[in-house]
Amino acid sequence: AQSVTQLDSQVPVFEEAPVELRCNYSSSVSVYLFWYVQYPNQGLQLLLKYLSGSTLVKGINGFEAEFNKSQTSFHLRKPSVHISDTAEYFCAVRQGAQKLVFGQGTRLTINP
Amino acid sequence: GAGVSQSPSNKVTEKGKDVELRCDPISGHTALYWYRQSLGQGLEFLIYFQGNSAPDKSGLPSDRFSAERTGGSVSTLTIQRTQQEDSAVYLCASSLAGKSDTQYFGPGTRLTVL
Numbered sequence: 001a002q003s004v005t006q007l008d009s010q011v012p013v014f015e016e017a018p019v020e021l022r023c024n025y026s027s028s029v030s031v032y033l034f035w036y037v038q039y040p041n042q043g044l045q046l047l048l049k050y051l052s053g054s055t056l057v058k059g060i061n062g063f064e065a066e067f068n069k070s071q072t073s074f075h076l077r078k079p080s081v082h083i084s085d086t087a088e089y090f091c092a093v094r095q096g097a098q099k100l101v102f103g104q105g106t107r108l109t110i111n112p
Numbered sequence: 113g114a115g116v117s118q119s120p121s122n123k124v125t126e127k128g129k130d131v132e133l134r135c136d137p138i139s140g141h142t143a144l145y146w147y148r149q150s151l152g153q154g155l156e157f158l159i160y161f162q163g164n165s166a167p168d169k170s171g172l173p174s175d176r177f178s179a180e181r182t183g184g185s186v187s188t189l190t191i192q193r194t195q196q197e198d199s200a201v202y203l204c205a206s207s208l209a210g211k212s213d214t215q216y217f218g219p220g221t222r223l224t225v226l
Contacts, residue, residue, distance in 0.1 A: 032213055043116070043203060043217035051213060090155060098168055098212045099145065101154035 001029040003091045006103035007026060013081055014111050021076040021106045023091030032094040033074045035065055039087045060086070086110045114138070116218035118204050124224045125194055133189045133221045137206030144187050145215060146179060150200035161187060162209065194225045
C-alpha cells in the first residue's frame with residue numbers, strides 16, 4: 001500500500017522567512033501526490049497536486065512543491081511566509097482510484 | 113456556489129448511544145468520501161460513494177459504522193453504540209465523477225463520546 005511520511009510534526013518560522021515542509025512517499029509505481037492545508041477549525045483545502053508532467057508544481061497562496069522521484073519526496077516550499085499561513089499542512093497520496101492516504105500533518109507556526 | 117456542508121458541526125453523546133452525521137456535497141458531485149481525523153490515527157479514509165453505491169468501504173473501522181447515500185446527494189454516516197475511541201472529527205468530501213484528484217472538503221463534524 002502507498003503511504004506518505006511527513007518528517008516534521010511542527011515547524012516554527014519567523015514571518016517573511018522561507019519554509020520547507022517535508023514529505024516522503026513510498027511507492028514503486030506512479031503516484032498522484034497532494035498537499036492540503038487546514039486552517040484552525042476549518043476543513044481541508046487543496047494547495048496543489050502532482051499528477052504527471054512538470055516536477056515543479058505551483059499552488060495557491062504562493063506555495064510550490066517539487067516531485068523528486070529519485071528521493072521519493074514531495075516537499076512543500078514557500079519563499080516568504082505570512083502570519084496567515086499558520087495552519088496544519090497534510091501531504092497525501094492517492095491509493096487506488098479514489099481514496100487519499102494522508103501523512104500525520106505538520107503544524108506550521110509563524111512568529112512575528 | 114455552496115461548498116460541502118456537514119451537520120451538526122459538533123456532537124456530544126454518551127457512550128453506547130447511536131449518532132448520525134450528515135454530509136451535503138457540492139451540487140453535481142457524484143463522488144462522495146468520508147474521512148476521520150483523530151489525534152491517535154491522523155486522517156483516515158472511511159468510505160467512498162459513487163452515486164448511491166459504495167464500491168469502497170475498506171476504511172470503516174467496525175460493523176458499528178455504516179453509511180448510506182440517497183438520491184445521489186446527501187450522505188449519512190451512522191455510528192451505533194458509540195465508544196470513546198470514536199471521538200474524532202468526521203470529514204466529508206465530494207468530487208466530480210472520475211476526478212478524485214480534486215476533492216472538496218466540508219468543515220467536519222466534531223464528535224465527542226463521553
